[in-house]
Amino acid sequence: MKPSIPRGTRDFGPAEMQKRQYIFNIVKTNFQLFGYAPIETPSMENISTLTGKYGEEGDQLIFKILNSRIHESKDDKKELLKKEFNSSLEKSYNSDLLTEKALRYDLTVPFARYVVMNNHAMTYPFKRYQIQPVWRADKPQKGRYREFYQCDADVIGSNSLINELELIAMMDKSFSELNIPVIIKFNNRKILSGIAEILNASDKIIDITVAIDKLDKIGKDGVIKELQEKGILETAIKQLEPLIDLSGSNDNKVNTLKTFLATSEIGKKGIEEIEFLLNNLKTLEIKHINIELDITLARGLNYYTGTIFEAKANAGTFTPSILGGGRYDDLTGIFGLKGLSGVGISFGIDRIYDVMEELALFPESVNKVSTTKILLANFGEAELIHCLGIVSKLRTEGINAEVYPDVVKKISKQFEYADKKQIPYVGVVGSNEMNQNTIMLKNMEQGTQKEVTTDELISILKEI
């Protein structure tokens, strides 16, 4: 049988993991630098925890888990199971009899669930980070996987826009360290609500936001066409046009919005929030990222209510969104805990990897398959045992070292091994070296070699 893995999933070899961990480490270090503490939640949640949080489309993408041991059910229950199965073949339908668990779709909803369950022991505002895989039953394609990692940082239990500012600072620092040219787009759901209110189409707010969100992709005409198809009135579309055309500096955009939304309370609140962010950006000393107010940014997730963020690479041909986030005023409300506002962002590490690969942004140091500094080659059983003592000393000094564990006929095989693993030094210990307590040290890159003592070896390897 030919082995395979489920579509949309991937294996990661040592070379890829080296680079992935490089990204993880930078993101994680910055999370901690800004005061976030780690948590983890289970891969699976009760299905009722997840459904209804991601919109109709999102619900369809949740990976459901078939209840275990259903074959052991009693006969009358089996009849019921068959009926339930037939119903779910007809329409989208969750039956607890068939499936009561599902794989997590993101990290934010499980986090909200965690907060509600641990409310008694929580210190607010609570800042947590979480780096775990999530699963989506999407059709895989470029940059879209069925299993991928999210790196989330959220603060819950604080209304302050300072949190948004700090998140921006953290994005700047992280992307700057990763060396990815990035454009951060932001918007505010209150603006979108305000627009819908002004257009007298509050019930169509989702259709409107989804349509203008596509501006980049399908152009102005495409957006207008979609709005028409969704049954938005011509007069409303006419009214909306100046906003679709909106360009220029962030301040210009704010001014236009101010006139447009003058009679909408919620719209004015949104502008106020945006102005607060823009006015205080200067003190953050943003060095790396570009920040742009983009009122066409909508983002699909249902639970956002205030600021929304999205980041894309600002170079290369592969530019999917690599970070998303925003403020949700009442995510815990559905789990029975009212009045907790939260805001957070999520780095999409798999796409960040793809972008960095395309732009060749990984530093030389992680562009190799192994971190081993030296391989000790051996000529036989006695030398091998002798080498064990040497690597032990090296490891005590914090030097990554390994011995070739087998006695082989040809020494060249051991050099080949070191070469393939890109190990920079090979130490050869034959009977001569063993008797004199030395090592023949070969620099694999230069091809030179010299005989050294263990102490000399340690000081040489410590320098690289």
Add this chain to the structure above:
RNA sequence: GUAGAUGUAGCUCAGUUGGUUAGAGCAUCGGUUUGUGGUACCGAGGGUCGAGGGUUCGAGCCCCUUCAUUUACCCCA
């Protein structure tokens, strides 16, 4: 769900209007070299051409069915 592309050696792919025993590069193993890798040369192993059916004297190639992979739409990290 809709539409397109692709399935040939472990991997990446050639394979002409349908014609003898299906090829290359890389990888693997062995040798040139029993104390020296990455370069070079010589050799070896490895294939039910995704699966099933059909047309034909003859099918990797044409037709039908099916499965898988992949790209785009929708939506999204």
